[in-house]
Amino acid sequence: MRRIDKTRTIRAAHGSTLSAKSWLTEAPLRMLMNNLDPDVAERPEELVVYGGIGRAARDWDSYDRIVAALRRLEDDQTLLVQSGKPVGVFRTHRDAPRVLIANSNLVPHWANWEHFSELDKKGLMMYGQMTAGSWIYIGSQGIVQGTYETFVEMGRRHYEGSLKGRWILTAGLGGMGGAQTLAATMAGASCLAIECRQSSIDFRLRTGYVDVCAKDLDEALAILEDCKRTGKALSVALRGNAAEVLPELLKRGVKPDAVTDQTSAHDPVNGYLPLGWTVEEWESKRASDPKAVAEAAKDSMAVHVKAMLEFHKQGIPTFDYGNNIRQVAFDRGVTDAFAFPGFVPAYIRPLFCRGVGPFRWAALSGDPEDIYKTDQKVKELIPDDKHLHNWLDMARERIHFQGLPARICWVGLGDRDRLGRAFNQMVASGELKAPIVIGRDHLDSGSVSSPNRETEAMQDGSDAVSDWPLLNALLNTASGATWVSLHHGGGVGMGFSQHSGMVIVCDGTAEADARLARVLWNDPGTGVMRHADAGYDIAIDCARTRGLDLPGITD
Amino acid sequence: MRRIDKTRTIRAAHGSTLSAKSWLTEAPLRMLMNNLDPDVAERPEELVVYGGIGRAARDWDSYDRIVAALRRLEDDQTLLVQSGKPVGVFRTHRDAPRVLIANSNLVPHWANWEHFSELDKKGLMMYGQMTAGSWIYIGSQGIVQGTYETFVEMGRRHYEGSLKGRWILTAGLGGMGGAQTLAATMAGASCLAIECRQSSIDFRLRTGYVDVCAKDLDEALAILEDCKRTGKALSVALRGNAAEVLPELLKRGVKPDAVTDQTSAHDPVNGYLPLGWTVEEWESKRASDPKAVAEAAKDSMAVHVKAMLEFHKQGIPTFDYGNNIRQVAFDRGVTDAFAFPGFVPAYIRPLFCRGVGPFRWAALSGDPEDIYKTDQKVKELIPDDKHLHNWLDMARERIHFQGLPARICWVGLGDRDRLGRAFNQMVASGELKAPIVIGRDHLDSGSVSSPNRETEAMQDGSDAVSDWPLLNALLNTASGATWVSLHHGGGVGMGFSQHSGMVIVCDGTAEADARLARVLWNDPGTGVMRHADAGYDIAIDCARTRGLDLPGITD
Ligand SMILES: NC(=O)c1ccc[n+]([C@@H]2O[C@H](COP(=O)([O-])OP(=O)(O)OC[C@H]3O[C@@H](n4cnc5c(N)ncnc54)[C@H](O)[C@@H]3O)[C@@H](O)[C@H]2O)c1
Ligand SMILES: NC(=O)c1ccc[n+]([C@@H]2O[C@H](COP(=O)([O-])OP(=O)(O)OC[C@H]3O[C@@H](n4cnc5c(N)ncnc54)[C@H](O)[C@@H]3O)[C@@H](O)[C@H]2O)c1
Structure with a gap:
């Protein structure tokens, strides 16, 4: 093979x-x-x-x-x-x-x-x-509009339809996650995206999905502060580990306007850099000791989700962006991991x-x-x-x-x-x-x-x-x-x-x-x-208006 | 509903x-x-x-x-x-x-x-x-030929192609299991089928799938003894609980020529009568306390499988007939439950x-x-x-x-x-x-x-x-x-x-x-x-002979 x-x-x-x-x-x-x-x-x-x-x-x-x-x-x-x-x-x-x-x-x-x-x-x-x-x-692009629609809907629900001067905290600039920064600025918001791999950041800079890459957290926060004042929407990438940066932000009392995440948490062996590891270590261990990687990654995800829960408790809109990170944290003993919603019931x-x-x-x-x-x-x-x-x-x-x-x-x-x-x-x-x-x-x-x-x-x-x-x-x-x-x-x-x-x-x-x-x-x-069968009025209305043939519902 | x-x-x-x-x-x-x-x-x-x-x-x-x-x-x-x-x-x-x-x-x-x-x-x-x-x-009928082919194949492997004077021990005369008795006699063997529900036995007698219903175990064994002598193939139903009758047969030193089972072990709530319960108790408890039924049934299946393992150890052809009973027993701590094979790898x-x-x-x-x-x-x-x-x-x-x-x-x-x-x-x-x-x-x-x-x-x-x-x-x-x-x-x-x-x-x-x-x-x-992809020669030959178009295999 x-x-x-x-x-x-x-x-x-x-x-x-x-x-x-x-x-x-x-x-x-x-x-x-x-x-x-x-x-x-x-x-x-x-x-x-x-x-x-x-x-x-x-x-x-x-x-x-x-x-x-x-x-x-x-x-x-x-x-x-x-x-x-x-x-x-x-x-x-x-x-x-x-x-x-x-x-x-x-x-x-x-x-x-x-x-x-x-x-x-x-x-x-x-x-x-x-x-x-x-x-x-x-x-x-495939994910940009979905993310854009989600952010816009989030703005409608929580910020009266305008994300001007607001910023979204997230992580992961991979194949899907890389869309978040562009979708945020299209929706009028700034964005701070933590990504552990420089090459992923560079790819997003090159394709115009990220506006700037900050040298460190201080610089990133300064840029976001500036955007808040001017109302400009800028996306900022920061090289780092989300499980480290989120707790640090909490410690500093920084308050984003929304929090989500798109690391590849669904795949504990290949998708999530464990806390304290270098990317190089991670990559070599993935081959030599995948079990150890998965264990360490799951622990780090629990830390990450705990930080997200803290933001959620402060009343900041926080949602799981479909990478199963709540489930991993839950299985790791974070019993309230599902306190913040997934993006689908929340917005889609x-x-x-x-x-x-x-x-x-x-x-x-x-x-x-x-x-x-x-x-x-x-x-x-x-x-x-x-x-x-x-x-x-x-x-x-x-x-x-x-x-x-x-x-x-x-x-x-x-x-x-x-x-x-x-x-x-x-x-x-x-x-x-x-x-x-x-x-x-x-x-x-x-x-x-x-x-x-x-x-x-x-x-x-x-x-x-x-x-x-x-x-x-x-x-x-x-x-x-x-x-x-x-x-x-x-x-x-x-x-x-x-x-x-x-x-x-x-x-x-x-x-x-x-x-x-x-x-x-x-x-x-x-x-x-499927949604009409589950009893959603919008779906039942849609089925009737559009003339779907659903036995027991439209007849 | x-x-x-x-x-x-x-x-x-x-x-x-x-x-x-x-x-x-x-x-x-x-x-x-x-x-x-x-x-x-x-x-x-x-x-x-x-x-x-x-x-x-x-x-x-x-x-x-x-x-x-x-x-x-x-x-x-x-x-x-x-x-x-x-x-x-x-x-x-x-x-x-x-x-x-x-x-x-x-x-x-x-x-x-x-x-x-x-x-x-x-x-x-x-x-x-x-x-x-x-x-x-x-x-x-749907199951009769499958069972017939299985029994015949079993006879070929273990009894030089003839089941004359042999008898098969099994349980369950439900929708599928009821075919066992007829398939056995068609294949030339006698059969003892333990079934806990009289109505199921009666249904099989009425439709000609079972030859006689024995009053008790003694009568059943006497009939089988007689068949052994005369070479006649007769199917005998016995009302009882398999988890009770099998250990009893072991105790008496009775040696069937093959052992299998078709109770509905795949469904612990609805499919398997727990040891010591009456059918009436079982039926009412299934509605009132399904969890208790499942627990008791699983315990009884472990007893049942242990008895099957004993027959297997005596060198008697013993096989799981596709009702998942080994898995249930295994999950109940019978660590060698899979010592006897399923009927598919064994014969199909x-x-x-x-x-x-x-x-x-x-x-x-x-x-x-x-x-x-x-x-x-x-x-x-x-x-x-x-x-x-x-x-x-x-x-x-x-x-x-x-x-x-x-x-x-x-x-x-x-x-x-x-x-x-x-x-x-x-x-x-x-x-x-x-x-x-x-x-x-x-x-x-x-x-x-x-x-x-x-x-x-x-x-x-x-x-x-x-x-x-x-x-x-x-x-x-x-x-x-x-x-x-x-x-x-x-x-x-x-x-x-x-x-x-x-x-x-x-x-x-x-x-x-x-x-x-x-x-x-x-x-x-x-x-x-599917079988050619898994590497079975018979399947690869068949694909070639019949002219299937399997990239990487027949080209
Ligand atoms: N919400 C949706 O619509 C949607 C759609 C598809 C996929 N997803 C999910 O989103 C997740 C991301 O998908 P993707 O295609 O971008 O995956 P990906 O593997 O391409 O990207 C994940 C990125 O996260 C980075 N990363 C890993 N651990 C990190 C950490 N601890 N800190 C900072 N960065 C880290 C990786 O370096 C990588 O660049 C997946 O779980 C995916 O299943 C969501
Ligand atoms: N091997 C195959 O080809 C094949 C095919 C289909 C189904 N199955 C499996 O075989 C099993 C039987 O199928 P079925 O359609 O006959 O199910 P069924 O529910 O119609 O019959 C099961 C019978 O077992 C009896 N029974 C339950 N517990 C008993 C006990 N402790 N002692 C004695 N009798 C007991 C029941 O009274 C019932 O008559 C199922 O698990 C089924 O999935 C096998």
Whole structure:
């Protein structure tokens, strides 16, 4: 098993020349490659895209075999991928998905990091995270709007809609976490982000996601003080360990206006630097003594969460940003770890009730103009949503594309299918230079069960019921998505979530139009269904208004 | 939530008049109803089909709504069923499944009986077992051939191919377990089956699965002694508690020729009578104090397994028959509980390597003649398999149909699709009076991950990897099965397995022919794929011979 190969540099082809037999297979091929683009992936030489050890393929041989299989795949065949390894090609039909993926799934009794790591080491599995192993990661932009919407909503709830002169304290500038600094300034707030790895800070500086890197805590606080006075929004990175800096801030009596965290706490071996360790120590021990690393990391997370609880007690809005850090601290004896909420029940669930979530698309042409044209189309088709228009303008101005140009817009049931079909029309008419792929994060309205994150505190108590994401994956398969995936683990780690992914190609054909009409309606439809079933009024209203067919609810 | 309704008697319609809009929806309708036929289900008034609390629908309202939805469903719509409740109807297409089902699935960290029971009580879930919640249970016949094949194989390994004058000790004459006695006599062996419920014994006597019910242990042993002398194969039921009778047999020095068990040990609250309790006590306590029942049952199972271990030590072939009893005993401190093997690695895996498993079909006409004609067709198409021909003859002679006439044959990759297409042709030509549905148990070659049963002791250590059944369900959906299901729990209980079901209709159309060709090839194909990936030579050979397309293996 060859997992590391520093000689390889992968980039997706641009333009309209196919190396696969059709756009339905060229699309997963380019998106797989795009996931490993050095401008997109965190550690492409290891096939790691983001989120700790979230991989696009199990190993380099598997990668090569996936590429070969996609290049030869016919339009009535389906490739099966098991934890990043291509395992079979079967005859299906034109309206079936071209690729079906299952990553990191374990029978529940064995669904823990210990057993997973054993299998991972043996080469029998890989960690798929969410969009890493399902080939629809589009770099940090993917998370920017979600984070932006969260921060804006937080401002609405706690600061009368304005974050001017406010600052957010967080940690972790990795694949996802790196979006926090940009999202904060877009939302009008300053931000202090603690990150232990200089290379991660440098990457964020280079791509414009972080404004400045402070030499030390004193300098960082001085900058933030200045911003408070002038009302300017600046993002400040500080090299350090969150488990050390947060207690220090408490000691100094510093009061941020909001507190959260995006270290990779979901993965105690690979994701969280233990207190007092250097990054170098950490990296070498991860290989030589992973157990010791996990133990030390968990202790440090308990310290980190205790500090967050202190801020929470002071009345400062504090929330878990979906990395399972409360659970780890809780298991470590911090009995009130869940005193502060997760970001979903706090800010996101009302959106999920209307099927609104991280809808996204990428231009297979590689041409930014194709995305700008779709931006314009979105404004045309959703003319009244000022917030959305603002987002599109700021995104165009401030977000650097990574790899294939892409855009993300949180839109819901009734909008997604209209946008998808309009994009397909633009491909058909030649307005766009090549097809568009449309997908979404697994963190979406109908596609995930994750009791510490997306389905935390459901009002009927159904947090842990995972029938829903399985039905979502089956329905997307039945509706004709181009590729569909089922994952376990994702952002909150082994044992804590099950979720499904979906991507569909707009190749400009009438067949694609019919598929888009089904898939982009049904997919958010399952989200509205799931929340309506749990009794949320917003979802029940949405189902009725939009004409969903939910036995026992809309009939 | 109305779970019990003694006024209802459900039987599937026979004949060729539709009450749904086509055979694609009439078929799931009849098979759902057939699962609840009083001749098929264990406790139909509670919607319980078999295996402890394996239900066909969550409650009676859900049942009625499923029926209503199936009756109005169009041939381009798909009904979603979440743990026995219909939750949505979505537009798909003609080649997509008409029903997609997810039952009893829980995010792993919460996948235990305690959490499930809480949700079950709240009306948010039901236990789907394997074929109960996926509407392809066909009564005890379903399990007879599997058990027969297992006993025959056991005889081959340990008794030079003949079980004449031998007897098998077991317990449990429930939905599945009731097949043991008949399978034993078909295989030429006598059998002593301990069963604590007189009603279960009576049901098996009535349907011809048990030959005699002994008054007490002395009488039972006398009958078996007699059989040993004469070489006659007789099945004997004895009312009693296995945890009491097995130690008593050890004390008396009685030596059976094989030992196994099919009490519902997978479900400590509902499935196993604690030692020293009456059935009445058990039933009332299950409602009033389920925790106490579970504790007492687990203690008794430890006693039971210890007795099985004693027989094993005496060199008597002893095996777990897939009810998870070793795990319960192990968790109760019986550290050598896994000293005797499960039946799959012991006897079944070589069959799985060739995609051979519990293939089955039912005649929607309700006419036994339709099944006899298909029996004949099987003999014609598989002319050289004497063992299979014997089975068909004995089955015809000795198995009473329950509900819709049905047949089961363990056949594999390359045979299933030929049979299915031939049956479809027989429907098309009018040789059969109505369509046939074809399905299988979830206990099959490619459809289950269950480290204590179907995937115990896989040679590469991948026992717990559940990507495989998920891919199986996705591929069956993509291939055009008529209904597809994903379950958790099943025969080994919460936390211990994930598995998928598939059923497809032969309605005599050309469209069905194309679907049958894909589904009945791909479905066993995933089983061969899964075992080839694990390194089994038989599977790799089979994949090569049959022309499966497995990247890295057959290319
Ligand atoms: N909220 C969401 O929408 C969402 C979505 C996806 C992922 N997540 C979760 O957020 C977390 C971060 O994701 P990511 O993709 O950015 O992961 P990542 O592994 O790419 O980044 C984590 C970063 O944290 C840094 N770090 C680790 N320990 C530290 C410490 N003690 N102090 C300071 N910095 C430390 C690492 O150097 C790394 O740069 C994950 O747990 C992920 O699952 C959340
Ligand atoms: N091996 C296989 O192929 C296979 C397939 C399906 C199910 N199973 C497993 O086998 C078990 C039996 O399945 P089933 O459908 O027959 O279940 P069931 O609940 O219908 O029957 C269990 C029977 O055991 C009896 N029983 C319970 N405790 C007893 C005791 N202490 N002594 C004597 N009798 C006792 C009950 O009265 C009942 O009749 C389940 O755990 C099931 O999951 C095995």
